[in-house]
Amino acid sequence: MTPPAADSALVDRLVLANRILYRQGVVDGFGHVSARHDRSAGHFLLARNMAPGLVRREDIVTFDLDGVAVDAAGRRVYLERFIHGEIYRARADVHAIVHSHSPSVIPFGVTGRSLRPVFHMSGFLGEGAGLFEIRDIADDTDMLVSSGPLGVALARALGARSAVLMRGHGSTVVGATVEQAVYRAIYAEVNARLQLNAIALGEVNYLNAREAAKAAAVNDTQLPRVWDLWVRDLGPVD
Amino acid sequence: MTPPAADSALVDRLVLANRILYRQGVVDGFGHVSARHDRSAGHFLLARNMAPGLVRREDIVTFDLDGVAVDAAGRRVYLERFIHGEIYRARADVHAIVHSHSPSVIPFGVTGRSLRPVFHMSGFLGEGAGLFEIRDIADDTDMLVSSGPLGVALARALGARSAVLMRGHGSTVVGATVEQAVYRAIYAEVNARLQLNAIALGEVNYLNAREAAKAAAVNDTQLPRVWDLWVRDLGPVD
Amino acid sequence: MTPPAADSALVDRLVLANRILYRQGVVDGFGHVSARHDRSAGHFLLARNMAPGLVRREDIVTFDLDGVAVDAAGRRVYLERFIHGEIYRARADVHAIVHSHSPSVIPFGVTGRSLRPVFHMSGFLGEGAGLFEIRDIADDTDMLVSSGPLGVALARALGARSAVLMRGHGSTVVGATVEQAVYRAIYAEVNARLQLNAIALGEVNYLNAREAAKAAAVNDTQLPRVWDLWVRDLGPVD
Amino acid sequence: MTPPAADSALVDRLVLANRILYRQGVVDGFGHVSARHDRSAGHFLLARNMAPGLVRREDIVTFDLDGVAVDAAGRRVYLERFIHGEIYRARADVHAIVHSHSPSVIPFGVTGRSLRPVFHMSGFLGEGAGLFEIRDIADDTDMLVSSGPLGVALARALGARSAVLMRGHGSTVVGATVEQAVYRAIYAEVNARLQLNAIALGEVNYLNAREAAKAAAVNDTQLPRVWDLWVRDLGPVD
Numbered sequence: 001m002t003p004p005a006a007d008s009a010l011v012d013r014l015v016l017a018n019r020i021l022y023r024q025g026v027v028d029g030f031g032h033v034s035a036r037h038d039r040s041a042g043h044f045l046l047a048r049n050m051a052p053g054l055v056r057r058e059d060i061v062t063f064d065l066d067g068v069a070v071d072a073a074g075r076r077v078y079l080e081r082f083i084h085g086e087i088y089r090a091r092a093d094v095h096a097i098v099h100s101h102s103p104s105v106i107p108f109g110v111t112g113r114s115l116r117p118v119f120h121m122s123g124f125l126g127e128g129a130g131l132f133e134i135r136d137i138a139d140d141t142d143m144l145v146s147s148g149p150l151g152v153a154l155a156r157a158l159g160a161r162s163a164v165l166m167r168g169h170g171s172t173v174v175g176a177t178v179e180q181a182v183y184r185a186i187y188a189e190v191n192a193r194l195q196l197n198a199i200a201l202g203e204v205n206y207l208n209a210r211e212a213a214k215a216a217a218v219n220d221t222q223l224p225r226v227w228d229l230w231v232r233d234l235g236p237v238d
Numbered sequence: 239m240t241p242p243a244a245d246s247a248l249v250d251r252l253v254l255a256n257r258i259l260y261r262q263g264v265v266d267g268f269g270h271v272s273a274r275h276d277r278s279a280g281h282f283l284l285a286r287n288m289a290p291g292l293v294r295r296e297d298i299v300t301f302d303l304d305g306v307a308v309d310a311a312g313r314r315v316y317l318e319r320f321i322h323g324e325i326y327r328a329r330a331d332v333h334a335i336v337h338s339h340s341p342s343v344i345p346f347g348v349t350g351r352s353l354r355p356v357f358h359m360s361g362f363l364g365e366g367a368g369l370f371e372i373r374d375i376a377d378d379t380d381m382l383v384s385s386g387p388l389g390v391a392l393a394r395a396l397g398a399r400s401a402v403l404m405r406g407h408g409s410t411v412v413g414a415t416v417e418q419a420v421y422r423a424i425y426a427e428v429n430a431r432l433q434l435n436a437i438a439l440g441e442v443n444y445l446n447a448r449e450a451a452k453a454a455a456v457n458d459t460q461l462p463r464v465w466d467l468w469v470r471d472l473g474p475v476d
Numbered sequence: 477m478t479p480p481a482a483d484s485a486l487v488d489r490l491v492l493a494n495r496i497l498y499r500q501g502v503v504d505g506f507g508h509v510s511a512r513h514d515r516s517a518g519h520f521l522l523a524r525n526m527a528p529g530l531v532r533r534e535d536i537v538t539f540d541l542d543g544v545a546v547d548a549a550g551r552r553v554y555l556e557r558f559i560h561g562e563i564y565r566a567r568a569d570v571h572a573i574v575h576s577h578s579p580s581v582i583p584f585g586v587t588g589r590s591l592r593p594v595f596h597m598s599g600f601l602g603e604g605a606g607l608f609e610i611r612d613i614a615d616d617t618d619m620l621v622s623s624g625p626l627g628v629a630l631a632r633a634l635g636a637r638s639a640v641l642m643r644g645h646g647s648t649v650v651g652a653t654v655e656q657a658v659y660r661a662i663y664a665e666v667n668a669r670l671q672l673n674a675i676a677l678g679e680v681n682y683l684n685a686r687e688a689a690k691a692a693a694v695n696d697t698q699l700p701r702v703w704d705l706w707v708r709d710l711g712p713v714d
Numbered sequence: 715m716t717p718p719a720a721d722s723a724l725v726d727r728l729v730l731a732n733r734i735l736y737r738q739g740v741v742d743g744f745g746h747v748s749a750r751h752d753r754s755a756g757h758f759l760l761a762r763n764m765a766p767g768l769v770r771r772e773d774i775v776t777f778d779l780d781g782v783a784v785d786a787a788g789r790r791v792y793l794e795r796f797i798h799g800e801i802y803r804a805r806a807d808v809h810a811i812v813h814s815h816s817p818s819v820i821p822f823g824v825t826g827r828s829l830r831p832v833f834h835m836s837g838f839l840g841e842g843a844g845l846f847e848i849r850d851i852a853d854d855t856d857m858l859v860s861s862g863p864l865g866v867a868l869a870r871a872l873g874a875r876s877a878v879l880m881r882g883h884g885s886t887v888v889g890a891t892v893e894q895a896v897y898r899a900i901y902a903e904v905n906a907r908l909q910l911n912a913i914a915l916g917e918v919n920y921l922n923a924r925e926a927a928k929a930a931a932v933n934d935t936q937l938p939r940v941w942d943l944w945v946r947d948l949g950p951v952d
Contacts, residue, residue, distance in 0.1 A: 029702030030597070049698075051705035079694070101597060103666070107674035110594055110681050118348055119406050120381035121268070121339060142690035143596035143683070168595050168683050190341070196673055197434055198345035205348050207381070207406050214380035218317070222287075226267030229289035356824055357815060357882050358857035359744070428817070435910055436821035443824050445857070445882050452856035456793070460763075464743030467765035505940030506835070525936075527943035555932070577833060579904070583912035586832055586919050618928035619834035619921070644833050644921050672911055 002070050003040030003062065010038050011060055013178045014045055019237055020230040021098065022053030026185045029053075031100035031170070033185075034084040035178050037062065041092070044084050049076040056238075065089045066148060079146045083172055086151030087158060094174040096181035101170035104192035109165035115191065117207040118198055122191035123219060124184050126212025129171070130164035132157035143169045163188055179223045182230070240308050241278035241300065248276050249298055251416045252283055257475055258468045259336065260291030264423045267291075269338035269408070271423075272322040273416050275300065279330070282322050287314040294476075303327045304386060317384045321410055324389030325396060332412040334419035339408035342430035347403035353429065355445040356436055360429035361457060362422050364450025367409070368402035370395035381407045401426055417461045420468070478546050479516035479538065486514050487536050489654045490521055495713055496706045497574065498529030502661045505529075507576035507646070509661075510560040511654050513538065517568070520560050525552040532714075541565045542624060555622045559648055562627030563634060570650040572657035577646035580668035585641035591667065593683040594674055598667035599695060600660050602688025605647070606640035608633035619645045639664055655699045658706070716784050717754035717776065724752050725774055727892045728759055733951055734944045735812065736767030740899045743767075745814035745884070747899075748798040749892050751776065755806070758798050763790040770952075779803045780862060793860045797886055800865030801872060808888040810895035815884035818906035823879035829905065831921040832912055836905035837933060838898050840926025843885070844878035846871035857883045877902055893937045896944070 014035045021027045029051045037043035043064055047055045061077060062070045065085040069077050083099050108115050108129075115129040134141055137153040145154050145166075154172065158164040162184055163173040173188055175181030198204045207215060252273045259265045267289045275281035281300055285293045299315060300308045303323040307315050321337050346353050346367075353367040372379055375391040383392050383404075392410065396402040400422055401411040411426055413419030436442045445453060490511045497503045505527045513519035519540055523531045537553060538546045541561040545553050559575050584591050584605075591605040610617055613629040621630050621642075630648065634640040638660055639649040649664055651657030674680045683691065728749045735741045743765045751757035757776055761769045776784045779802055781795040797813050822829050822843075829843040848855055851867040859868050859880075868886065872878040876898055877887040887902055889895030912918045921929060 029705045030698070049701065051701055053705055054708060101595065103670060104673070106595055106670050107677050110670075110674050111678035112681070113677050117406075119339060119344055119408065123380075140684060140686035140690065142599075142694045143687060144691075144694060167681060168593075168687065170595065194341060194344050194348075196676065197342070198348050200434065200438065200676065201345050201351050202349035205350070205405060208378060210378035211381060211406065214378065215382075218380045218382060222268070225287065225289055229267045229291055232292060355882075357820055357884065359815060361856075432817060432820050432824075435818070436824050438910065438914065439821050439827050440825035443826070443881060446854060448854035449857060449882065452854065453858075456856045456858060460744070463763065463765055467743045467767055470768060505943045506936070525939065527939055529943055530946060577835065579908060580911070582833055582908050583915050586908075586912050587916035588919070589915050616922060616924035616928065618837075618932045619925060620929075620932060643919060644831075644925065646833065672914065676914065 003037055003043045006045055006062070007038045010035055010178070011045065011057055014060060015055055015057055015237070016231055016234070017096075017178050017182050018047060018052040018055035019234050020182055021100065021185060022051070023234060024186050024230065026098070026102045026189055027052045027100045031098070032078050032080070033098045033178075033181065034096065036088050036095040043070070044088055046078065046081060046084055048072070049078050067151075080144055082148050082151030083145045083154060086148065086155045087172070087174060090155040091158075091174065093176060096175045096178040097172060098181050098185035099170065099172045100185060102185065102189040104189050104196060105165065105171045107196065108192060109167045109169070109171065115163065115165065115188070115195065117212045117215075118191050118194040118204065120207065120211075120215035121219060122187045123207060123212040123215030124162040125188065125191060126207065126209050126216065127161045130157040130159055130161050132164050132166045134167065134169070179227045180220065183223055183226065241275055241281045244283055244300070245276045248273055248416070249283065249295055252298060253293055253295055253475070254469055254472070255334075255416050255420050256285060256290040256293035257472050258420055259338065259423060260289070261472060262424050262468065264336070264340045264427055265290045265338045269336070270316050270318070271336045271416075271419065272334065274326050274333040281308070282326055284316065284319060284322055286310070287316050305389070318382055320386055320389030321383045321392060324386065324393045325410070325412060328393040329396075329412065331414060334413045334416040335410060336419050336423035337408065337410045338423060340423065340427040342427050342434060343403065343409045345434065346430060347405045347407070347409065353401065353403065353426070353433065355450045355453075356429050356432040356442065358445065358449075358453035359457060360425045361445060361450040361453030362400040363426065363429060364445065364447050364454065365399045368395040368397055368399050370402050370404045372405065372407070417465045418458065421461055421464065479513055479519045482521055482538070483514045486511055486654070487521065487533055490536060491531055491533055491713070492707055492710070493572075493654050493658050494523060494528040494531035495710050496658055497576065497661060498527070499710060500662050500706065502574070502578045502665055503528045503576045507574070508554050508556070509574045509657065510572065512564050512571040519546070520564055522554065522557060522560055524548070525554050543627075555620055558624050558627030559621045559630060562624065562631045563648070563650060566631040567650065569652060572651045572654040573648060574657050574661035575646065575648045576661060578661065578665040578668075580665050580672060581641065581647045583672065584668060585643045585645070585647065591639065591641065591664070591671065593688045593691075594667050594670040594680065596683065596687075596691035597695060598663045599683060599688040599691030600638040601664065601667060602683065602685050602692065603637045606633040606635055606637050608640050608642045610643065610645070655703045656696065659699055659702065717751055717757045720759055720776070721752045724749055724892070725759065725771055728774060729769055729771055729951070730945055730948070731810075731892050731896050732761060732766040732769035733948050734896055735814065735899060736765075737948060738900050738944065740812070740816045740903055741766045741814045745812070746792055746794070747812045747895065748810065750802050750809040757784070758802055760792065760795060760798055762786070763792050781865075794858055796862055796865030797859045797868060800862065800869045801886070801888060804869040805888065807890060810889045810892040811886060812895050812899035813884065813886045814899060816899065816903040818903050818910060819879065819885045821910065822906060823881045823883070823885065829877065829879065829902070830909065831926045831929075832905050832908040832918065834921065834925075834929035835933060836901045837921060837926040837929030838876040839902065839905060840921065840923050840930065841875045844871040844873055844875050846878050846880045848881065848883070893941045894934065897937055897940065
């Protein structure tokens with residue numbers, strides 16, 4: 001079943017999200033960001049297999065939740081599209097997902113340290129981050145979430161949280177909008193760097209659960225401010 | 239009571255301060271800088287709610303010390319304008335204030351480590367930095383200084399110092415001029431990074447109180463040199 | 477014996493490799509990258525003695541495996557061309573080599589810590605990195621691999637691995653193609669930074685040998701994606 | 715006594731040195747670089763009091779070794795010109811001097827840790843760096859080397875070495891040419907960062923004295939390569 005065309009403004013935002021995540025250092029040549037289809041909850045939009053920093057409108061492909069492309073037209077797709085499909089299936093509240101290898105986050109996943117909110121900007125980490133150990137699901141793998149069952153296991157490790165660490169791989173964050181998911185991916189990285197430095201200084205006084213929840217709520221009202229800045233910093237998008 | 243128009247050169251300096259703080263990495267999409275009104279000690283100038291890196295002359299709003307905008311004309315204002323109003327009320331010597339989440343400073347606030355002058359450029363930290371724990375004033379909050387009483391408490395934690403750390407949030411620095419406040423915000427961040435690295439190496443021999451005071455005095459005579467550079471590095475300000 | 481002219485596309489790739497390694501921070505004014513000659517396994521291509529970030533087509537010189545230039549025409553050559561010649565002699569599978577002082581890798585070489593794969597992108601480090609101690613071969617030297625025998629010893633320390641650390645100097649990585657060697661040089665640096673930060677946090681759960689091998693295999697299929705990005709980020713190459 | 719005009723090419727190199735040191739992150743708005751006058755060993759060239767990143771030919775002033783400007787024509791001069799004068803007086807082999815607050819070096823000075831050569835590029839640190847404690851000479855000061863006697867004491871702490879750390883202030887490096895002094899200032903900073911990271915990993919195997927001396931000698935033959943790159947990276951110098 002092919003869904004109707006997605007909202008053109010949503011596609012534009014998804015292109016900008018790809019570019020912003022590259023410019024802000026969350027993704028390099030790898031990583032990807034998706035948006036749930038605005039007119040079909042059973043589909044999502046994701047670039048074809050390419051560097052996010054180069055994505056244009058015409059590179060956006062539509063997938064169903066099993067990770068089957070409905071309009072790839074021969075274009076190569078990401079091996080890990082199952083990250084997106086299975087999280088959208090498990091979490092009706094999620095409308096955008098960022099998977100990245102953002103560098104400050106990775107040391108937490110490989111040491112089993114919890115990522116916790118050092119400051120109000122990362123209140124969305126109030127419930128910590130899930131930890132996905134692919135060895136618990138499969139034998140020695142290539143570390144990629146390259147099948148439906150691995151996607152299901154990742155979604156389970158994410159649970160109701162905003163972020164999940166993937167041991168020896170990277171992390172995935174989710175949001176209710178493209179802007180929120182991008183915000184969370186950027187500030188998960190910022191928070192991880194702050195947390196690394198704070199741990200080196202002494203015992204860290206993290207935001208407690210109620211502080212984190214309240215901070216997250218108020219920060220969401222400020223998203224347009226920072227999204228505008230990120231877009232402006234891109235300069236012209238070719 | 240509406241004050242007379244502020245000095246046009248002061249408004250220009252405040253716009254530049256916004257841009258400089260972004261370019262130098264002290265603020266990102268968040269944070270703000272204000273100047274006390276030059277013709278009314280009971281008012282201050284602050285941008286409308288927006289990313290500091292994009293501020294223009296027409297974005298500057300005038301507030302009274304209670305944080306009430308006198309010329310917002312419907313424009314959205316910063317939730318934390320009370321930081322500025324209450325510090326101006328408590329500190330007649332202060333004519334400019336920078337609030338930021340500058341990254342190297344935050345680990346100090348969340349571990350209760352004192353920020354101290356590692357080198358002469360940060361002599362203004364000779365008396366250390368105050369530490370504001372919002373939990374001492376209010377129950378679990380969203381961490382923001384979003385009311386008069388919270389602003390009063392922050393001003394009290396600042397005391398007569400140049401800087402105050404805000405646990406789980408960021409920091410605020412003050413100055414006698416826009417240039418001095420910007421200088422202090424930039425070098426508080428530089429000093430924090432130096433201090434983090436020095437602590438990793440061994441016991442740190444900080445500037446003592448008299449060295450710090452003398453260094454701060456002489457550095458103030460060099461402000462035009464570095465302000466000129468920061469302005470030049472901005473390139474054309476659109 | 478002078479070999480026939482190398483494939484023009486290979487020379488282009490080697491020029492791009494020089495520029496990419498500079499832009500990505502793997503080399504500064506020093507370091508070099510070579511490619512085995514495509515029509516003569518006994519020769520390789522390497523820039524004349526110059527900063528890699530400035531290399532053009534006309535700067536590429538052809539050498540035999542003894543490090544003798546066949547077409548230098550008076551141009552000054554790198555003192556350490558023996559790194560390349562002796563590794564090509566010892567490793568028929570190697571067709572490109574990067575020697576650099578990439579900064580995060582050096583602390584491993586001087587402390588004798590093993591470089592190990594923190595994440596799937598550095599699966600090529602599954603067998604670790606060799607460690608070359610020049611003092612084992614020669615008396616106190618200038619640290620440079622500036623003779624055939626030193627090159628032979630370096631190739632022996634490399635063994636069948638992808639990378640060798642050179643104590644007090646830098647590192648060398650090898651690949652089956654120019655793209656793969658560049659990829660490995662960049663991600664050896666990324667991995668080293670991740671590993672430094674992870675070690676500071678706690679005990680690190682590295683990829684095991686089978687995970688590393690599988691991840692390396694799948695990553696090799698993604699090389700065109702990231703190479704395209706690196707080329708685009710160069711902008712026009714003068 | 716007014717010396718004859720300095721070699722125009724030397725003045726050009728000094729202007730480039732100012733710009734390069736800024737672009738490479740060794741100086742910010744502060745710090746300075748000088749060259750001994752090529753036709754009068756009793757004089758040196760140094761910019762007027764300004765940010766090094768903005769220096770032009772017309773900003774270069776001639777001083778005698780007492781720090782008296784012979785052609786300032788009312789222009790404000792650096793408070794710390796005595797660093798330069800007294801080192802030139804004490805060290806006939808020195809023809810260029812860089813004073814900076816380069817960030818990775820400062821943690822060594824304030825903890826009394828020795829700066830030592832981690833890799834061959836910093837062989838010039840083979841004899842370590844001197845440590846200047848201004849408290850040994852004067853009571854609590856503003857930390858600046860702002861008089862002849864303080865300059866004499868600094869030159870004594872430098873001794874016959876290439877670099878001296880200044881506690882709570884910064885560092886000074888010297889060279890036989892402008893190019894060599896710039897090279898040493900840049901690689902003192904690089905080495906300090908490597909050393910900080912290596913110390914975090916374990917016991918560091920530094921270059922020994924003979925290795926350092928040999929590496930320094932061979933690196934000096936490579937200076938034009940890297941100077942060309944630094945100049946090219948400046949782009950047009952306005």
